[in-house]
Amino acid sequence: MTLKERDKKHLWHPLTQHKLHPETIAITKAKGCVLTDEDGKEYIDAIASWYTCMYGHCNEFITSRVSSQMQQLDQVVFTGFTHEPAIKLSEALIQILPKNQNKLFFSDNGSTSVEIGIKMALQYHFNKGEKRNTLIAFEDGFHGDTFGAMSVSGLSVYNGPFADFFLDVKRIPTPNGTNHEAILNALQSLLETQQVAGFVYEPLVQGAAAMKIHDAEGLELILKFCEKNNIVTVADEVMTGFGKTGKHYASDYMETKPDIICLSKALTAGLMPMAITSCSQEIYDAFYSDEIGKGLFHGHTYSANPLACTAALAGIELLQSEEIQNNIIRIKASHEAFNLRIKNHPKVKSTRQLGVIFALDLNTEMARYGNLRDKLFSFFLDKGVFLRPLGNTIYIQAPYVVSDSQLEKVYQTIEEALSIV
Numbered sequence: 001m002t003l004k005e006r007d008k009k010h011l012w013h014p015l016t017q018h019k020l021h022p023e024t025i026a027i028t029k030a031k032g033c034v035l036t037d038e039d040g041k042e043y044i045d046a047i048a049s050w051y052t053c054m055y056g057h058c059n060e061f062i063t064s065r066v067s068s069q070m071q072q073l074d075q076v077v078f079t080g081f082t083h084e085p086a087i088k089l090s091e092a093l094i095q096i097l098p099k100n101q102n103k104l105f106f107s108d109n110g111s112t113s114v115e116i117g118i119k120m121a122l123q124y125h126f127n128k129g130e131k132r133n134t135l136i137a138f139e140d141g142f143h144g145d146t147f148g149a150m151s152v153s154g155l156s157v158y159n160g161p162f163a164d165f166f167l168d169v170k171r172i173p174t175p176n177g178t179n180h181e182a183i184l185n186a187l188q189s190l191l192e193t194q195q196v197a198g199f200v201y202e203p204l205v206q207g208a209a210a211m212k213i214h215d216a217e218g219l220e221l222i223l224k225f226c227e228k229n230n231i232v233t234v235a236d237e238v239m240t241g242f243g244k245t246g247k248h249y250a251s252d253y254m255e256t257k258p259d260i261i262c263l264s265k266a267l268t269a270g271l272m273p274m275a276i277t278s279c280s281q282e283i284y285d286a287f288y289s290d291e292i293g294k295g296l297f298h299g300h301t302y303s304a305n306p307l308a309c310t311a312a313l314a315g316i317e318l319l320q321s322e323e324i325q326n327n328i329i330r331i332k333a334s335h336e337a338f339n340l341r342i343k344n345h346p347k348v349k350s351t352r353q354l355g356v357i358f359a360l361d362l363n364t365e366m367a368r369y370g371n372l373r374d375k376l377f378s379f380f381l382d383k384g385v386f387l388r389p390l391g392n393t394i395y396i397q398a399p400y401v402v403s404d405s406q407l408e409k410v411y412q413t414i415e416e417a418l419s420i421v
Contacts, residue, residue, distance in 0.1 A: 002026065003038050021374075025381070030057035033402045035386060043386045046410045048399045051207070051239050052270030055318045056401040062269050062314040069310040078106060078303040085309035092316050093276070096248050098257040103284040105277045105296065106304040110238035110264035111144025113275035114200065116298055117260045118148040118167070120279060121198030121232035124286045127294045132197035135169045136190065136231070142208030143200060143236050143262075152200040155208055170194060174206065175218020183218065187225050198232040199223075203250035203258075204354060207239040210393035211359035213352045216253045223256035232283065233258040238275075242266040243319055243328055244397065246355030259283050269315035274308035327400045331356045334404065335396070338411045347418040349392075359395035360414075362421050366392045376417055385413045 003026030013024065026038040033056060035043045048054050055062065073083055090104050105120075107113055118135065125132040137143075137152040144150070150159045151166035159166075172186055173179055190196060203219065206212040226233050235258035240250040244266070251258055260283060264275035287296050302308070318324050335358040342360060343351045349363040366372040373389050380387040387394060387410070394414055398407065 003028075032056040032058075033399050033406055041384065043381065043384050044398070044402075044406050044410060046385055046387050046396050046398045046402075048266075048397055049270055050265065051244065051397050052265045052268075054242060054244070054266045054400050055269050055315060055324065056399045057270070059269065059314075059318070059401075061318060062271055062311055065314045066271065066307050066310050069307055073306045075302065075305055075307075077301075079299060083304070083306050083309075085306040085313065086304040089309045089313050089316075092313055093278070096316065096320070097261065097278055098249065098251050100257045100259075100280045101261060101278045102281040103279050105279070105298075107275045107277065107298075107300045108273050108302050109144075109275050110236075110262065111146045111149045112300065113238060113262035113264050113277045114143045114149040114152070114234070114236055115146045116277040116296075117234040117236075117262050118152065118198065118200060119298060120260055120277065120283055120287075120296065121200075121234055123294075123296065124232055124283055125197050127286045127289070130195075132195040133168055134190070134194040134196045135167060136187070136196060136199040137169050137171055138174050138201050138206065138214075139171045140174070140209040140212060141200075141202055141206055141236075143202070144238075153208075158208075168194075170196075172222075174212065174214035175222065177215045177218065180215075180218045180221055184221060184225060187222070191229060196229070196231050198234055199226050200234040200236065202236045203240060204245060204253060205240050205250060205357060208390070210361070210390040211352065211357055211395045213354055213359075220254045220256055223254060223258070227256055232260065234260040234262065236262045238262055238264045242315070243324070243400070244355050244357055246328065246332060248319070250354075266315065268308050268311040269318070271311040272305065272308035273302070274305060274312065324400050327402075328356060330404075331398065331400065331402065331407070334407050338407075342411075342415065345415075345418060347421055356400070357395065357397050359393055362392040362394070362418075364392055364421055372421065375420065379417050379420060380413060383413045383416070385410055387414070 004024055007024050027035050028038050029036045033045050035045050105116055107116055135152055140154045142153045142155050151169050154171055170190055172183055223233055235251050237249050241263050259280050261278045268274045287294055335353050339351050342348055347363050349361040351360045376389050
C-alpha cells in the first residue's frame with residue numbers, strides 16, 4: 001500500500017471534510033523550498049508550510065544545533081526547573097522584541113499563546129481587584145482553535161458550532177485610513193457600557209482573513225486609546241513575527257507597543273512545536289504576589305522544551321544575519337515587480353503587499369472552501385507549486401531562502417492559473 005492509502009485507515013486531518021476531500025499527498029522529504037512526495041514529484045513550498053519554515057526546510061544550521069542539544073538534554077519539566085537553552089533564548093529574544101517586553105511565558109502552539117495572552121489580560125485586572133470581563137477584537141480576525149482564541153476570532157467558518165460557549169467579545173472594524181474617527185467613537189461607546197479588559201488583534205495583517213492588510217496609523221490610534229484607558233493590548237504576531245512584514249515584528253511599525261505579544265510558527269523555524277507569550281514588566285508585576293492565587297496557573301508539559309529552544313535560538317541568529325536580511329529585501333522587491341505586471345490583469349480585482357507577504361484577489365466570487373478554490377489548488381499542485389488559496393485570494397509567503405528562479409515559477413504559475421477562473 002502507498003502512504004496515501006495507509007493514511008486513510010486511521011488519520012483525521014485538520015480543516016478537512018474527508019467525505020469531500022479523501023485524498024492527501026504523502027511528503028517523504030523536504031529541503032530548502034522544495035517538498036518531495038512519495039512518487040518523487042517536487043513542489044515549491046510557496047507558503048513556507050503555513051509560514052513556519054522561513055529559513056528553508058531541514059536547514060543544516062538549525063538541525064545541527066538541535067542534534068547536538070539532543071545528546072545533552074532532551075526534555076525536562078519547566079516548573080521548578082530551568083535550563084540554558086531557555087535562558088539563552090530569553091536573552092536573545094528580548095533583544096529583538098519591542099523594548100517594553102520583559103518576560104516570556106512558554107507554551108506549545110499559536111493558539112495556546114493567544115489563550116495565555118487572553119488569560120493574562122483578564123487576570124491582570126482581576127488581580128488588581130477590577131471586574132473587567134469584555135474583550136475587543138477586530139472583525140474577521142483569526143487567533144486559533146482553542147476556546148479563548150476562538151472567542152476573539154471572527155471567522156465563523158471555523159467557529160460556528162461553538163459560538164454559544166465563547167467569552168464576551170465586542171468587534172470593531174479594521175482601520176482603513178477613512179474610518180479612524182468612527183472606530184474611536186465605537187471604542188468610546190463600548191467603554192460606557194462594558195467593562196473592557198483587553199484588545200486582541202493581528203497587527204497590520206489578518207492572515208486567515210486572506211492576508212487582509214490594515215492601516216498602521218489607525219492601529220496606532222487604537223493602541224493609544226487602549227493605553228489611555230488601561231485596556232491590555234494583546235498582539236497576535238504568530239503569523240507576522242520574525243521578519244515577514246519587513247521588520248522583525250509588525251508591531252515595530254507602530255510607536256505604541258502592545259502589552260502582550262503572542263509568538264509561534266517561525267519562532268522555531270518550523271522544526272519543533274513551541275510558542276511564547278511575552279509581556280511587559282507591568283503585566284508581570286500584577287501576578288507577582290504573596291498570594292498564590294494571583295499567580296498565572298497555566299502550564300504545558302513541553303513548555304520550553306530544550307530542543308525547541310535550541311531551534312528558536314538558531315532561527316533568531318539566522319534572522320539577524322546579513323544574508324537573510326538581504327533576502328527579505330530581495331523577495332520584497334521581486335513581489336513589487338510581479339505586482340506591476342499582474343495588478344492590471346482583467347482577472348485580478350486587487351493586490352496588496354507587506355514585506356514578503358503578497359496577495360491578490362481574483363475578480364470573481366468563490367467559496368472559501370469551494371469547487372473553484374479546489375480547482376485552483378489542484379492546478380498549482382499539478383504545476384509543482386504549493387499555494388493554498390483562501391477563497392478568491394491567492395497569496396505568497398515563501399521561505400527567505402527561495403531563489404529568484406523559484407519565485408519566477410510561482411509567479412508564472414499564478415499567471416497561468418488566471419486562465420481557468
